[in-house]
Amino acid sequence: MVYKLTLTLLTFLLIAPVVSAQETVAASVEATVGDPPMIDSSLIPAPPSDIKAVDTDNDHGHSITVTWELSADDGSGMNNVLSYEVFRWVPFLMDELDTLRVELARVAAEIDSVGRLTGELKDERAVIWAAIDDMADQMPEAHRMYPEGGEWRLLGKVASGVATYDDTGGKDRKVSDFIPDFSDLYFRVEAVTSDSAIRAASGVAGPVQSYGQWFNTGRTPVFIAFMFFGIMTVFFVIKARRGAELYVRPLAGIEAVDDAIGRATEMGRPILYVLGLGTAADVATIASFTILGRVAKRVAEYQTELIVPTYDPIVMSVAQEVVKSSFSDAGRPEDYNEDIVYFVTQLQFAYVAAVNGTMLRELPATNVYMGKFFAESLLLAETGALAGSIQIAGTDEIAQIPFFIVACDFTLIGEELYAASAYLGREPVLLGSLKAQDYAKAAMILLAIVGVVAAQFEWNWFIELFHVVD
């Protein structure tokens, strides 16, 4: 007992001199009953200083960024700082809120075990929800009471050498990481050594309030570029609608589509169309649907056989609709049958095995690969080449483009896949958007050249114009 009192007194005497009005520096000694640690005061590191807490920029609120100056004993001096622990002051009301959340979790578990939402459980849940909302509404007031009626809560830890911490929470009051907006928040950082009892605390930063922004200024360059491109697209579409002649350079791969369909017709062999491994949410797959639509229309006109094995059930459904409509547009709805587009599997190499098997059995005159492709690209294209088919491919997966170039007769490189549908249709309105794309590319080439010059002459202001912060 006497020993513990002496230790506490000693600790107080050691800490007291470094406490100032501006900055509270504390060294805490955690004495455990029966095994009191021996603290060497000379090992207490210098505290982190100049702590600042500001609302995190360009977010939806509920987040504070804390920064500080590293301890003098981090990387230099005694060099014994191992990490920094960041604390936020939270009112006791937050503990009560946590208790309610535990209750809510219990009710949710009960609903799960019962297997349905009974009236009793529904009422109980509604009562807890109302209590949580009520308590969350009181948070700003409770935070204003600092330092009364609350405690410091450990948020997290960062390694030595790091002087920033994002206290990012959510806006859902029912979840434990909820951080109330427009409440006065206070933060503190402690430099921790290998002995967690030996530590030094910074002063307190605060009050600071979190709130959301209405525009992410870090993405301004992207916004300007998007608006510029969007306006150009609309401009050229309107121009095309008014009848302006627009020249678009020919794409060999697309011009080959008609020839390939003709070849299949003459040979009396089918056309195999592979949409790739993408989902219906991938732009490459959507572009592929548009090309499939054009191909299916020609196929219907020439009365050739079409085979479309798919990897994804949603892609299959959309592809069925596209092909069916194309047959109708060609004036041959009766030629459409549901076996044209079919589902194979969602296992990558099992899909390859099935499609390769189809190629070797059916010996299609033409294989068209358009969409998202991964490691299976060469397996498909080489088998097609062995089967003697004319092959046309297009993908936006950079790593797969060389494989297609090597193994296929015609390859649409990158953005040509997206241009293909517009090119195939030859509608002026679609060509208008291609024109905008070409001008945007020209603008980017120009900016890249100016950027190289700017880098040489260290015109950093020019480079900063394009700096995007995420």
Add this chain to the structure above:
Amino acid sequence: MKRQIPLFITFFVGTLLIFSVFIPPMETLGENFTLFFDIIAVFAFFLGAGNLVRVHVSKLRKRKADWGFSIVTLIGFGFMLFVGLLKIGNPGGIAADVTAPGSWFQEMFNYVINPLQSTMYALLAFFVASASYRAFRAKNREATILLMAAFVILLGRTPLGMMLTAWIPDSLSIFQIPNMAVWIMNSFNLAGQRAILIGISLGVVAMSLRLILGVERTYLGGDDSG
């Protein structure tokens, strides 16, 4: 009306998601729409499974060419469905995770599907060789340059490349084959890749705008673009 409603939905959702990139309070919208997509995908599984069974049963009935493969497919499908739904051999019983070690479902995956998939993947080694043989024939000027670049990179990535040019002094180390390979990859290859990437990005934006503005409609079925 059949076209107007999907076009309106595309325009509305597309515009909303574009603005969500720039407006922080709307940032979670994208994730929410992804969740909607996942929910739809779950139901689409039934479509896929139904289609698979229908196509293969139809093949069997009509005794189309190679109908024997359809029997294998249907037996495999039925067997996996059976052991998966009833959790046959699952040490934890019907309430346990379907992929628990020891369950027939997991055993089939580990000892049948995985080796078969690996076998297919392994074929890539042979196909790379045959494709390279075709690509690297010096038929014209471009193909010759390609052949030379490929030769330098192939040598540069093997110990032989270093052995052959180790005698070159450090002041001329750029002419050592491994360094030349790095130079080709970091300069020509990277520049080409980035150019393609910029084109793809612009293409994606242009395609998305065409879809949002309703200029491109083929994905809805039919051909009345514009």
